[in-house]
Amino acid sequence: MNAIETRGLTKYYDTLCAVDDLSLSINNEIFALLGPNGSGKTTTVLMLTTLLNPTAGTASVCGNDILTQAEEVRSCISYVPQDMAVDIKLTGRENVRFFADLYGVPRAADRVDEVLAVMELSDRADDLIRTYSGGMRRRLELAQALVHEPSVLFLDEPTIGLDVAARKRIWEHIRALRKKGMTVFVTTHYMDEADRFCDRVGIISKGRIAALGTPAELKARLMKDVITAKVEGECTPPPVEGVVFVGRTGDELSFTAENGREALPVLTDALVHAGIRVHSMSLREPTLDDVFIQAIGQQEEPHGFEDGKFRIMLRRRK
Amino acid sequence: MRGVFTYMKRDFTKWARGRVAVISALVMPAAWLVFVGLALPVRFTGNYLDFITPGILVMTMLSAGLSGGALLMFDKILGFLNKFLALPTPRASILVGKILFITGRGLIQTTIILVIALLIGATLMSPLQYLLTYLVLFLFGVLISAFATTVALHLDDHDSYSAFSTMISMPLFFTSSALMPYDVMPVWLATIARLNPLSFAIDAVREIGAGSVPSLPVLLLVAISAIILGICMSVFRRVTI
Numbered sequence: 001m002n003a004i005e006t007r008g009l010t011k012y013y014d015t016l017c018a019v020d021d022l023s024l025s026i027n028n029e030i031f032a033l034l035g036p037n038g039s040g041k042t043t044t045v046l047m048l049t050t051l052l053n054p055t056a057g058t059a060s061v062c063g064n065d066i067l068t069q070a071e072e073v074r075s076c077i078s079y080v081p082q083d084m085a086v087d088i089k090l091t092g093r094e095n096v097r098f099f100a101d102l103y104g105v106p107r108a109a110d111r112v113d114e115v116l117a118v119m120e121l122s123d124r125a126d127d128l129i130r131t132y133s134g135g136m137r138r139r140l141e142l143a144q145a146l147v148h149e150p151s152v153l154f155l156d157e158p159t160i161g162l163d164v165a166a167r168k169r170i171w172e173h174i175r176a177l178r179k180k181g182m183t184v185f186v187t188t189h190y191m192d193e194a195d196r197f198c199d200r201v202g203i204i205s206k207g208r209i210a211a212l213g214t215p216a217e218l219k220a221r222l223m224k225d226v227i228t229a230k231v232e233g234e235c236t237p238p239p240v241e242g243v244v245f246v247g248r249t250g251d252e253l254s255f256t257a258e259n260g261r262e263a264l265p266v267l268t269d270a271l272v273h274a275g276i277r278v279h280s281m282s283l284r285e286p287t288l289d290d291v292f293i294q295a296i297g298q299q300e301e302p303h304g305f306e307d308g309k310f311r312i313m314l315r316r317r318k
Numbered sequence: 319m320r321g322v323f324t325y326m327k328r329d330f331t332k333w334a335r336g337r338v339a340v341i342s343a344l345v346m347p348a349a350w351l352v353f354v355g356l357a358l359p360v361r362f363t364g365n366y367l368d369f370i371t372p373g374i375l376v377m378t379m380l381s382a383g384l385s386g387g388a389l390l391m392f393d394k395i396l397g398f399l400n401k402f403l404a405l406p407t408p409r410a411s412i413l414v415g416k417i418l419f420i421t422g423r424g425l426i427q428t429t430i431i432l433v434i435a436l437l438i439g440a441t442l443m444s445p446l447q448y449l450l451t452y453l454v455l456f457l458f459g460v461l462i463s464a465f466a467t468t469v470a471l472h473l474d475d476h477d478s479y480s481a482f483s484t485m486i487s488m489p490l491f492f493t494s495s496a497l498m499p500y501d502v503m504p505v506w507l508a509t510i511a512r513l514n515p516l517s518f519a520i521d522a523v524r525e526i527g528a529g530s531v532p533s534l535p536v537l538l539l540v541a542i543s544a545i546i547l548g549i550c551m552s553v554f555r556r557v558t559i
Contacts, residue, residue, distance in 0.1 A: 085397035085398045
């Protein structure tokens with residue numbers, strides 16, 4: 001039995017299709033749903049956490065159907081939404097105890113101490129949240145979510161708005177949870193984090209999965225290294241075997257090559273022979289960013305720019 | 319029901335740590351009591367303060383209930399509600415917890431209003447009369463806070479909620495029997511006032527003060543509260559965002 005299983009999950013808001021025929025199987029891993037803003041990530045999470053009913057299709061979490069066994073689903077999951085919602089007038093301990101009581105956790109006081117210690121918040125547990133930093137508030141939310149030992153954890157943009165150190169810390173905690181056997185479903189648009197910390201990623205665009213696999217697999221599917229050359233003046237790059245010209249942005253030419261290390265000197269020679277002044281050459285391996293851009297193509301906002309509306313808006317401002 | 323006490327405790331703790339809100343909620347009813355109750359020259363009763371006190375008590379409960387609906391609005395805007403809805407705790411507990419907190423807070427405020435009324439010259443009642451008064455106020459509090467919380471659940475933002483609460487509080491108050499008895503009202507006003515649930519509560523408290531047991535208004539109040547509470551609970555059970 002997979003922890004999360006979706007079959008043809010679909011959600012329409014009026015005529016706007018937010019999630020389109022989504023089928024996924026996720027089990028004991030850190031699964032990241034990557035996608036641009038408005039691509040349907042949060043809608044997917046809301047359906048899986050039983051906060052929203054799908055228009056069509058179905059899904060099960062821990063073997064429970066999200067429509068007919070919603071209460072069973074809710075008792076085996078934890079959900080941490082995007083906006084940091086912790087009571088600033090309560091202390092850290094009170095905030096966690098509040099959730100422990102709502103879940104009906106046995107020996108609540110001990111369990112609260114335990115999760116506060118796991119999240120490294122013990123020494124600040126009796127301070128008001130008002131005095132906590134963003135990273136600490138996020139860890140406190142994780143502590144709240146973990147207090148009843150869920151089997152599936154849903155995190156919507158867990159590291160948004162945090163500094164680099166705080167992000168790394170959050171991810172280390174998430175990795176530790178996975179090792180203990182928990183299934184973690186995260187949404188994010190930080191590619192580097194998904195690349196480094198997640199077991200498998202699904203890239204979602206306009207409600208559909210555009211690419212699915214481990215970060216390494218997805219990058220390998222591009223199978224190419226990226227070479228960029230900084231040049232001066234107008235020029236047409238000469239054809240070189242095994243190198244594909246991708247395009248030009250400003251004074252930078254981009255190429256892809258099957259084997260970047262070998263292609264680099266050949267390409268440099270060819271450019272110089274063609275009389276092009278080359279300032280610098282660089283070679284890098286593809287990142288998840290490249291996979292992402294390739295998978296979703298040129299992304300448009302869900303609604304186009306409307307001149308009329310914009311003018312009305314300007315008039316209102318006066 | 320599981321979670322009710324926990325939800326209620328959270329709101330009480332937050333309220334007790336707020337301070338300013340505790341005082342500010344009392345200023346308006348106290349001002350009515352002093353400036354209208356003591357100053358208005360009326361001829362239909364010897365002690366207008368005794369007449370208007372039940373109206374002010376119910377008004378305190380009304381404004382406590384309506385401002386209490388904003389609590390759910392904030393829970394919703396700040397993302398707490400999403401977390402609560404994803405919990406295995408019954409969703410109706412969110413509503414019942416709010417009702418108990420809002421009504422409890424309202425009863426504390428009405429107690430202070432009662433003390434002020436006594437200090438400026440209202441007649442002291444027997445313990446049983448006070449007990450019955452609290453019972454009526456509790457019933458009315460349940461009615462108004464269930465209604466306000468459920469409306470807040472369905473409105474989009476705090477602006478529309480405060481517009482809603484302003485829109486209904488004044489008309490409800492002025493078309494009730496709070497300020498004058500039915501026989502001195504114009505006929506059209508008396509008709510509306512007799513149908514206003516605020517009047518049921520006010521009349522009940524007044525009858526208690528006069529020494530009788532207000533069975534009809536209390537029965538009406540129980541019936542309306544039960545119906546509204548039932549509807550609101552089923553709304554909360556089925557809620558999606």
